[in-house]
Amino acid sequence: MSLGEFDLISRFFMRPEGQGPRRAQVGNGDDCAVIAPAPGHHIALSTDTLVEGRHFLSTVDPARLGHKSLAVNLSDLAAAGARPLGFTLALTLPRADATWLEGFSKGLLALADAHDCELIGGDTTAGPLTIGITVLGEVPAGGALLRNGARPGHxxxxxxxxxxxxxxxxxxxxxxxxxxxxxxxxxxxxxxxxxxxxxxxxxxxxxxxxxxxxxxxxxxxxxxxxxxxxxxxxxxxxxxxxxxxxxxxxxxxxxxxxxxxxxxxxxxxxxxxxxxxxxxxxxxxxxxxxxxxxxxxxxxxxxxxxxxxxxxxxxxxxxxxx
The missing domain is CATH 3.90.650.10 (PurM-like C-terminal domain)
Structure with missing residues (x-):
């Protein structure tokens, strides 16, 4: 049986109630996610896109690719000193391959759970294999690590x-x-x-x-x-x-x-x-x-x-x- 877009999302990327982190006021499944930082905190946000043949080899194990797709975004939060909150996934697939999706989602969500980071939405479409993730974190107001603070003698x-x-x-x-x-x-x-x-x-x-x-x-x-x-x-x-x-x-x-x-x-x-x-x-x-x-x-x-x-x-x- 072939997988349709919404079957694909439901089967591989919708978490059962009680499984995985839950921070969003409104999460995966609505037109927009709604997420609020803790009082006195700001939202840190970063986006990365991975393209087959440019950022990863076509032979890479899908679970490892799922891990790396989120890891490169979490690394941006790390550089800002931000605590992960949630992320969105934009997934372009040449075909809906259930075996590949099983491995990819397993690696992706395992790392997400390890960092208490919730999948809160995204999009799927057909085309050359491309993975776009936007990750959100929170950091105390005025406390983000930035690139402009280096001073002589440091x-x-x-x-x-x-x-x-x-x-x-x-x-x-x-x-x-x-x-x-x-x-x-x-x-x-x-x-x-x-x-x-x-x-x-x-x-x-x-x-x-x-x-x-x-x-x-x-x-x-x-x-x-x-x-x-x-x-x-x-x-x-x-x-x-x-x-x-x-x-x-x-x-x-x-x-x-x-x-x-x-x-x-x-x-x-x-x-x-x-x-x-x-x-x-x-x-x-x-x-x-x-x-x-x-x-x-x-x-x-x-x-x-x-x-x-x-x-x-x-x-x-x-x-x-x-």
Whole structure:
């Protein structure tokens, strides 16, 4: 039996009463969702679109794709220090494949439940496989982490171990080879990123500026520098390197670390006097963080490797130039 649009929504995306988070005054099933933040809070909102062949491979497991589709949006909330509330899903499908939808919805809703984030509406249509999600969160009024708060003397930090997702992508492309163990580990990072929501919440009132690393560390750092009107000095040897990454040639390690993208780690700045608070926030969130540079008054980005100047040959991802 073929699935119609409303059968599809009812079967895979309508949660039974009592299952999943319930925050919306009016949720999935009406023309509009109605949601109210807690008193003294503002709504934080972000949208991302994933297109087959551009953002994910056609061979990806549907459950992993469902996970990643929401994870990249939750990562934006993490960068703002916002607590997830709900999300909408706009799903364009070449056909209504029940097996694919079963896996996709399972991965999507499992991550949603893990972050107490309610599916509150959306749309389905026929066409090339495209996934659009808009996520909503709440943050205390005036307390959002933004990109414009970096100041001279502030320290530069990054969470986790950037570069691994790009390793997996290059292995898929055939430009490098990985052991079976390294390929599986990096593939997990590429297909199932962990949004750093807990870290973003713990950094409220501690970090001065933040962004999630989606298009490459240097490119995303550039957004903070431009919005804050400052420059930075970066020490490449202080960047975290996973065991998988260190097994690659030194030049490739830098390529993955500085311009890899798809990491969904948090890149942030904080006053030097807040160093201990940053470490405490990371411990509270259960996420490793590493300091790798500092903010300068002089515009521009200066790269150092073991104290020696390093030419910046890297560019960030651009959807219309890639």
């Amino acid at each position: 320290e530069l930090w990054v969470s986790g171990q950037p570069g691994e997702a790009r390793l997996a992508l290059e292995a898929f492309r055939g430009t490098l080879s990985l052991s079976t163990e390294d390929f599986q580990a990096t593939r997990d990072r590429m297909e199932c990123p962990a949004p750093r929501v807990a870290l973003g919440l713990a950094l409220r009132g501690v970090a001065s500026a933040a962004i999630d690393v989606s298009d490459g560390l240097l490119g995303d750092l550039g957004h903070i520098l431009r919005r804050s009107g400052v420059g930075a000095t970066l020490h490449t040897e202080q960047l975290p390197r996973s065991a998988c990454l260190t097994r690659q040639p030194a030049a490739q390690q830098l390529d993955m670390l500085l311009a890899g993208g798809d990491d969904y780690e948090l890149l942030f700045t904080a006053p030097a006097e807040a160093h201990a608070q940053v470490l405490a926030a990371a411990q509270q969130a259960g996420v490793a963080v590493h300091r790798f540079g500092h903010i300068d008054a002089e515009p521009g980005l200066r790269l150092l490797d073991q104290g020696q100047p390093l030419a910046n040959r890297w560019t960030s991802f651009d959807h219309f130039r890639a």
